[in-house]
Amino acid sequence: MSLATLLVLADGRLPAGGHAHSGGLETAVSSGRVRDLAGLSGFLHGRLATSGRVAAAFAAAACARTAEWPVWDAGLDARTPSPALRRASRAQGRALLRAGRAMWPVAAVGREPHHPVALGAVAAAAGLDPAAAAVAAAHGTVTGPASAAVRLLGLDPYAVHALLARLAPECDRIAADAASRTAAPVDDLPAAGAPLLDIGAEQHATWEVRLFAS
Amino acid sequence: MHAEQPGHDHEHGPDEVPHTHPDPGVDPHAPLTTGPRALRIGIGGPVGSGKTALVAALCRTLGAELRLAVVTNDIYTTEDADFLLRNGVLPADRIRAVETGCCPHTAIRDDISANLDAVEDLEASLGPLDLVLVESGGDNLTATFSKGLIDRQIFVVDVAGGDKVPRKGGPGVTTADLLVINKTDLAPLVGADLTVMDRDATARRGALPTVFLSLVEDPAAAPVADWVRALVTARVAAAGASG
Numbered sequence: 001m002s003l004a005t006l007l008v009l010a011d012g013r014l015p016a017g018g019h020a021h022s023g024g025l026e027t028a029v030s031s032g033r034v035r036d037l038a039g040l041s042g043f044l045h046g047r048l049a050t051s052g053r054v055a056a057a058f059a060a061a062a063c064a065r066t067a068e069w070p071v072w073d074a075g076l077d078a079r080t081p082s083p084a085l086r087r088a089s090r091a092q093g094r095a096l097l098r099a100g101r102a103m104w105p106v107a108a109v110g111r112e113p114h115h116p117v118a119l120g121a122v123a124a125a126a127g128l129d130p131a132a133a134a135v136a137a138a139h140g141t142v143t144g145p146a147s148a149a150v151r152l153l154g155l156d157p158y159a160v161h162a163l164l165a166r167l168a169p170e171c172d173r174i175a176a177d178a179a180s181r182t183a184a185p186v187d188d189l190p191a192a193g194a195p196l197l198d199i200g201a202e203q204h205a206t207w208e209v210r211l212f213a214s
Numbered sequence: 215m216h217a218e219q220p221g222h223d224h225e226h227g228p229d230e231v232p233h234t235h236p237d238p239g240v241d242p243h244a245p246l247t248t249g250p251r252a253l254r255i256g257i258g259g260p261v262g263s264g265k266t267a268l269v270a271a272l273c274r275t276l277g278a279e280l281r282l283a284v285v286t287n288d289i290y291t292t293e294d295a296d297f298l299l300r301n302g303v304l305p306a307d308r309i310r311a312v313e314t315g316c317c318p319h320t321a322i323r324d325d326i327s328a329n330l331d332a333v334e335d336l337e338a339s340l341g342p343l344d345l346v347l348v349e350s351g352g353d354n355l356t357a358t359f360s361k362g363l364i365d366r367q368i369f370v371v372d373v374a375g376g377d378k379v380p381r382k383g384g385p386g387v388t389t390a391d392l393l394v395i396n397k398t399d400l401a402p403l404v405g406a407d408l409t410v411m412d413r414d415a416t417a418r419r420g421a422l423p424t425v426f427l428s429l430v431e432d433p434a435a436a437p438v439a440d441w442v443r444a445l446v447t448a449r450v451a452a453a454g455a456s457g
């Protein structure tokens with residue numbers, strides 16, 4: 001497996017639409033739940049343990065068993081109660097497929113699959129293994145909101161990257177766990193939920209003025 | 215006039231100031247892509263220069279003769295789209311707003327995926343279109359559109375910021391296919407000298423065209439509408455010849 005290929009896929013500069021999504025951080029900031037570095041740290045830990053864990057498991061599964069993508073896609077719908085979050089995930093899945101198809105011959109997974117499904121399919125096409133797909137998924141669930149926090153709160157970018165570095169071992173653990181479950185039936189995959197992210201996403205979708213798509 | 219340049223097949227007018235292109239071997243006017251999809255024109259420029267007002271004027275002037283749609287990239291997401299809707303220049307189903315996550319230039323240059331999705335969704339829901347206008351969020355003089363997103367770009371500056379803007383240059387002023395210097399009605403009020411702006415624009419842009427405009431005095435934006443119409447006509451003719 002090519003590590004450099006994984007870096008290409010996980011690079012924040014990949015033109016896959018991520019820059020316009022805050023992963024729920026914009027709502028958390030506007031409601032005052034995240035104001036500073038400590039708040040961001042709590043937010044990222046929570047997001048990694050919930051959305052990150054689910055995204056990693058489904059990216060790994062979709063990488064290992066891409067042809068079964070409708071099962072993974074439905075499994076993610078079941079784990080995403082917020083319609084706004086479903087839309088955000090599918091929009092990012094579609095954008096990632098566009099970028100992925102420009103680089104590798106990606107298998108058909110529908111026009112607008114959930115982001116982890118797209119990530120698994122693109123990783124498989126790139127010759128990456130499920131653990132790599134999972135680590136890209138886990139890492140992506142924290143780097144997106146971290147970058148949004150730099151833009152929204154003007155936090156010190158070095159301090160934010162120090163946070164990300166401290167989260168890296170946890171991303172690895174989550175990815176290893178995800179990669180060990182690729183033979184499991186969909187109902188046995190993680191289903192950790194973050195109700196505040198769901199509620200916040202629904203509120204965010206009704207705002208008249210917002211900077212991020214989600 | 216200048217010597218024959220390889221790959222340089224567009225005409226230069228007899229009254230044109232001699233100049234060189236930065237890369238004389240390459241025609242800066244790449245052939246317009248032809249095919250079933252609409253001609254896409256990006257409209258960029260600093261905050262408040264009149265991009266939305268120009269889009270509204272083009273919709274009013276060209277809306278009856280061309281099948282057109284608009285994508286907006288305002289930082290506040292729907293501000294520009296709402297303006298177009300309120301003013302009734304286009305029905306709601308012909309306008310899409312794209313969120314840019316505090317980075318208007320990223321959405322039109324480095325990661326164009328949301329804009330491409332918006333353009334494709336418009337074409338999917340409305341059927342074939344002749345023209346899609348993509349308005350960028352207000353940004354600075356360095357923001358330009360990716361060629362992966364648009365075929366041609368218009369850069370809109372205004373005279374209210376003073377007559378130094380064309381002299382400052384930057385990729386928008388230097389490379390846009392059409393430079394629009396808007397709000398000429400305000401020039402006397404801010405002491406902006408239009409002949410200076412014209413001279414500086416020519417020095418920066420060589421053969422690329424510049425037009426002066428006041429949307430207050432010319433709500434139809436006639437010179438810009440003519441430029442757009444000529445592009446659409448040329449594209450239709452090229453498609454007809456190749457198909």
Ligand SMILES: Nc1nc2c(ncn2[C@@H]2O[C@H](COP(=O)(O)OP(=O)(O)OP(=O)(O)O)[C@@H](O)[C@H]2O)c(=O)[nH]1
Pocket residue numbers: 259260261262263264265266267268288294351352353396397398399400427428429430431
């Ligand atoms: N006097 C004068 N005002 C103009 C002209 N064109 C536009 N305006 C006004 O300038 C203001 C800004 O115009 P917009 O079209 O919203 O500018 P914009 O470039 O879309 O602004 P952003 O999207 O916020 O970057 C509005 O109040 C317009 O009515 C003009 O030719 N003359």
Ligand SMILES: [Mg+2]
Pocket residue numbers: 265266267288294349352
């Ligand atoms: Mg505008």
